[in-house]
Amino acid sequence: MDLAGSHILNTTPEVVWAMLMDTDILARIVPGITTLEKTAENEYKAVAQVKMGPVNGSFSGGLTMQDIREGEGYTLNVQQNSKIGNANATVTIDLKPVENNQTELTFDGEAKLSGLLARTGNRVMSGVANSLTKQFFENFEEEIEGKGGKG
């Protein structure tokens, strides 16, 4: 499944970058995440609860950041396991300053699903991914507002 999209965030790339590197903030804004803890430099352990149409499961696994370009972006590897199947995703995130001190966040990658998740969730998966993405950016914006918006 392809994962791609972009969104304009109402703050500078520096602020967005700092937020993306902050575990506490990520745990608040990534939909479904219940715990997120740092296990090593650029490595995290995550537990998430996701409900997708007929598929409802508790996921746990790791997140690894690679190819880190300070202030510009990184590649995120996600490996999440659950009783209803596993999900592997690799997503490249890029930050680009745009006018009015705003930031364009672009993501592009692919997710690989297995087990029941693939068998019965596939039909609704891209819709679920879209709504999770939308939720993520809404949360992100709320977080930015809470921080006082434009830096």
Add this chain to the structure above:
Amino acid sequence: MSNKYIGQSVKRVEDKRFITGKGRYTDDIKLLGMTHASFVRSPYAHARVTSIDISAAESMPGVVAIFTGDDIKETGIVGVPTGWQVNFKNGDTMKEPPHPLLIATGSTAKHIGDPVAVVIAETYAQAVDAAEAVEVDWEDLEAVTDPFKATQEGATLVHDDSPGNLAFDWELGNPLDEVNAAIDASAHVTTLEFVNQRMVPNAIEPRSYIGHYDEVSDKYTLYTSTQNPHLIRLLMCAFVLGLPEHKVRVLGPDVGGGFGSKIFHYTEEALVTWASQQTKRPIKWTETRSEAFMLDAHGRDHVTKAEMGFDGEGNVKALRIKTYANLGAYLSTFGPAVPTYLHGTLLQGLYTTPKIHIDLCGVFTHTVAVDAYRGAGRPEATYLLERLMDLAALEMGKDPVELRKQNFIPAFDGVEQPGYQTQVALQYDSGNYHGVVDKAMKMLDYKKFREMQQEAAQNGKLLGVGFSTYIEACGIAPSAVVGSLGARAGLYESAQVRVQPTGKVSVYSGSHSHGQGHETTFAQIVADKFGIPMEDVDIVHGDSDAVAFGMGTYGSRSLAVGGSAIMKSIDKVLEKGAKIAAHKLECAADDLEFAEGKWTVKGTDKHIGFGDVALTAYVPHVYPEGLEPGLDFASFYDPANFTYPFGCHIAVVEVDKETGKVKLQRFIAVDDVGNVINPMIVDGQIHGGLAQGIGQALLEGAIYDDYGQLVNGSYMDYAMPRADDLPMFELDRQETPCPHNPLGVKGAGEAGTIGSTPAVVNAVIDALWSGGHKVKDIAMPLTGERVWRAMQSS
């Protein structure tokens, strides 16, 4: 002999229990002390098992035992075998990698759902919970699912010792250079590259097994939802577990459909039987619907290039085919036979094509096994031929019906005129192909349809008609023939007819019903032949302890082979009965005639009834000297040839110009299945077959993604045909008796599926051409989107 029942639409005696919810299926059976199994399965299509940890699961509530692939490996049990051997063209032996019951540490799972462990617990819920607690570490590996891609350079291997992922390559027909020359010399060559997509069989009853080892008798009982109890026993005892066959009873209770998928010996059958001996407890396993989608052997899945050469007058001169047939990760029981001897041998069709060559690769992929699915090879052959015929007619500007008729094999009855020898190994028994076409065309009112089509086109509507004529090889099968083709079993059938002292009759048949109505059709024959009421006949099937032997139900064989075995025993009963009757009536047996349940001295009214003779046989006070008491005969019937049903199917469709949606308006089927014992049951078989064939054309298809995940493994995602997708079927029949079996029957179970699919696709193509869209092919299923895209690109 009067026919009170034969030829009548007698209501099925089974249906009372089926439609009132009282059928007794394997999952309905509860044994004292019974435990339940749940499997730990691979979530990946191709992955190495690096470790299996059962410690957490073992201490879960209710757990009785856990077995892993490592435990099975220690026992030396290798796995389940295949029943057919199809060797390479160059004579090399077929690649037959083991199909283990459970995957051991260090080995690789080869399709999603491949099991690594089984948990046995007091309840099913406890077994499922504990199975989830089994920790397996996987090393996810690259997978290949497409049979063509799997043979290409650099493709990942399913089995290390099968280079190119080939189980075998195979050819049949005339020498290739002769066929090449005939194609080159043709005035017109119609070429079609297409996929015959993968199908999920979807029996309404999921597979269910109970293994029960009884310490007291030291005997095993396997209850199984199977089409084939004796073959399961033979394979499991002799080739998997090494159990003594006389200590194993296999019972097939009511079976809720199979469509082929329950012919085969599955790993779970052997596993519950073995594990029951380990735990000394009965073990039940019933698959979930999700498991059924993943694990019941799929059907079809061919990637094909076919070329048909014609001379200037439209006579077929040559047929050349290259096919990649997906066999899945492991060779299932009939897996190697379906694309070869049940498919390649049917490529003559109804035509006099003088030069035919098929080259076929049997390919391993990281998918579940592919095996017989209703029609089994013959729908693929029919689809290929009939798509080519309609397309050739469009390309050459000829009428598709006339083009077929000019190429038909002339009528022959197999008695006065000999059978027809094909270029692809078979000899057809009898046929009148023009007859079924003429009947079907009358039902269609062809001339009027073409007028309507033209008018519709002028009004911006797309109407189309599609034709299909088919032949199938049924009544499977003459043992010597299939043996020479690589079958590892004979394909005869057994039947015992036991006349009880009171004149009631018990029939023990090796054919095992999974919905066909054996208990009705067989009883109709026995009742008529003995002149007794049907209620006095009981048909016993699906029990290896009661029935001498059997080869099960598939390949439209039950009546042609199983029914013929019953006829042999009936004849033996009547012959002995005549001797007893003659003694009682003080005449010679030759002076008697048997009719309406009694032996009568010819030309007199002196007679003795069937019941009196039966009683005399068991109370032999006044009895012929030297004659054994009893009236009980067993027979084995091995057919002299396959039977060859045939027919003509016509589909009429309307295609929505804006959306591409196909509406099937009419479906006409004229089938010749030989003599008919119960017309209602035959019509029912045709109806069901048509639904599945039309389902393939318009709706169904198993989809694996690039990683080998089955992405439409549920009824929310896999489109089954429903009543409102289908028109009222218009059926008729022609009856050309089979010349080589005593009932003259040919078999009706698969005809609907075999003939219907190409008719529907041809109709859609015809509709598009009527609107100027000269499309050669649309990949099945013909969803609105695919048809719309085809229209946009032409």
